[in-house]
Every structure is written in structure tokens, then in C-alpha cells.
Amino acid sequence: MKEVGIFLLLGGLVAMVAPLLLPANFRFPLLDWINNWGPTIAWLIRGGAVLLGLVLWLRVRNQN
Numbered sequence: 802m803k804e805v806g807i808f809l810l811l812g813g814l815v816a817m818v819a820p821l822l823l824p825a826n827f828r829f830p831l832l833d834w835i836n837n838w839g840p841t842i843a844w845l846i847r848g849g850a851v852l853l854g855l856v857l858w859l860r861v862r863n864q865n
Contacts, residue, residue, distance in 0.1 A: 810850075816832050
């Protein structure tokens with residue numbers, strides 16, 4: 802579960818930073834489906850992935 806949390810946390814952070822740093826015409830195929838939902842929902846999905854990953858990682862970390 803710890804690995805899943807780290808994956809979601811890092812994946813969400815990459816998904817948040819990539820659109821801000823890359824040129825506007827660059828399309829990242831793995832994350833392109835998020836943008837089909839519209840900009841607001843896309844940011845909610847990214848934020849939710851980061852939040853869920855952080856919760857999973859902290860929960861498993863505190864159990865040890």
C-alpha cells in the first residue's frame with residue numbers, strides 16, 4: 802500500500818507540474834484523458850490523486 806501511495810502522490814505531482822512547465826502544444830498521452838473532462842475537473846483529479854497518495858503513504862508510514 803505504501804508503494805501505491807507514493808505512486809499516486811508522485812504521479813499527481815507530475816500531472817500538476819507538467820502542464821505548467823511544458824509548452825501549450827505538447828500533449829502527454831498518458832495524462833491527456835484528464836483534460837477531456839474540462840480544466841476544473843482535471844485539476845480536481847490531479848489534486849485528488851495527490852491527496853489520496855499522501856493519505857495512503859502517511860497511513861502506512863504511521864502504522865510501522
